[in-house]
Amino acid sequence: SVKDIVDNAERIIKKTKDNDLVFKVPFNKAGVAAVKKLKEKKLKTNLHLIFSVNQALLASAVDVEYICPLMGRLDDIGHDAFANLGLIKNSYKSSEVKTKIMASSIRHPRHVQRAFEVGADVITIPDSVLEKIFYHPLTDAGYAQFKKDIESM
Secondary structure (H helix, E strand, C coil): CHHHHHHHHHHHHHHCCCCCCEEEEECCHHHHHHHHHHHHCCCEEEEEEECCHHHHHHHHHCCCCEEEEEHHHHHHCCCCHHHHHHHHHHHHHHHCCCCEEEEECCCCHHHHHHHHHHCCCEECCCHHHHHHHHCCHHHHHHHHHHHHHHHHC
16 A cells, blocks of 8 residues: 555664665555655655556656666566667657666576666666676686786796
């Protein structure tokens, strides 16, 4: 309910000294209504579980700071998550929307690259994917050669 979401945000504020929190709110009727109430309290919000352009447009109508399209979950059911992300980004650009897009549910390095290419403002990257991004065989080979050259000097 709207009250539960707002009460939870207030509870978290009381427990922390952090004044730069972003509250993750589920996208549904109660969530959108709660964002309006949280914005009245000058709190930052992120509407989570966005899967369509229409949902993204509704989210931007309440001036939410972030929306959170879930890339992996859309891919999992056979949809083109990045085509959808591109449509959202273009819709936001053409309407001069200030809401930022946070690509989430990232499953592998290609998801990170595609989200960046399509124009996500923020990408949440799990540790396991971040570790894979650090690896490239040419980087490792170059490092080994560099180390060998240094040792031979």
